[in-house]
Amino acid sequence: MQDTDANQVWDVVVVGAGPAGATAARYAALGGARVLLLDKATFPRYKTCGGGIIGQSRHRMNEHALATIEADVPEVGFSHRMGRVTRVRTGAPFVAMVDRERFDQANVDAAKEAGAEFRDGANVRSLADEDGHTRLTLSDGDELLARVVIGADGSGGRVGRHVGVRIERADLGLEVEVPRRPEDATTGVLLDWGPRPGTYAWVFPKEKTLTVGVIERKGYGEQTRSYLDAWIKRLDLHPTEQDRSSGHLTQWRASDSPLRRGTVVLAGETAGLLEPWTREGISFALRSGEWAGIAAAAHTNGDVAALDRYEAQVQAELVPEITVGEKLLRIFTRFPGAFHFLISKTPMGRSYFIRFCRGETTLVRAFRRRWVQVVAGWLQ
């Protein structure tokens, strides 16, 4: 850190302390940078999210975050339009569950342990270029200078807008968290392919709660709400005023969307890094956060190509997964019944779904298989 006109210049300021930002701050600090991690919320804070952890996420989690895993789930039930449930028992667990309040706090703790400074209740209002640095202005009037800014401020984020992110599509997710009853003890994950194109509903079982939610393209709020109500009724659940009920947007990027403007780089969902079919975003946040943190530290150590390499890595490793996810979403939207049949009733489909969730394969690898290409080409 240096002094410029009596202003502190941070090597790296990270905006947003979700999984992308906290991971970026941790890796930047491990790389030797002086790091400030900011979040507008007061921590610990909740984030509307199923908290489903697939293998790709688990492989990247630090030990604090791993300790927040509440359940390892070995069973999944599929239904289409709330019809009969087809259960698949997988022997070994295929997906883990976390509570986002604890999980996000654990990632922040890991960033602090690595040497990052954390300020919550710090809302970044604007960014401006200034003599090779970025000046960040907070809502309370405070100003900061940074050599590199990592924007990790989630869907609709201000730093994403500053960089000029272009979004392909945004969806609205609605959720309630209800207490887990004795009769839910053996409930695995439940997934319902919904009544309108591209919609689906879930039950994710945690230690003491069930996270029950639905997702649909943004702009159909009433319908999305009634899908959630119908799903809750179908499950014979009775949420009360005390139960947490919330909504949040998810988004994924247009193929030509930028990831960076000068020394302001983006990680996680503010950049639209999310898999469009499942709307799985945690593994994208952890991976992009890690790479952005490493690149930011390298940049501040004089490696002028580091930020270019970050962009190239996201293009090479994450963008193809988004592209395949979009294809799957298109097929699922057009042929939900066929999709349901393939995933829940055919051994190949089930095996791919489970192996994908375990992190044993990726959607990109699965799409390279001849038979998958034939079926996909036929359905698209």
Ligand SMILES: Cc1cc2nc3c(=O)[nH]c(=O)nc-3n(C[C@H](O)[C@H](O)[C@H](O)COP(=O)(O)OP(=O)(O)OC[C@H]3O[C@@H](n4cnc5c(N)ncnc54)[C@H](O)[C@@H]3O)c2cc1C
């Ligand atoms: C209903 C729903 C269910 C989901 N379920 C799953 C799931 O089961 N598994 C999965 O992998 N993904 C799931 N996702 C997606 C996942 O939640 C996101 O992709 C993930 O949280 C993105 O992480 P992030 O760190 O990029 O952003 P976030 O987790 O959104 O964190 C962004 C942070 O930035 C802060 N911030 C925003 N603006 C500012 C500002 N101006 N100044 C300072 N701080 C700011 C916010 O307070 C927030 O803490 C779900 C999403 C939804 C909506």
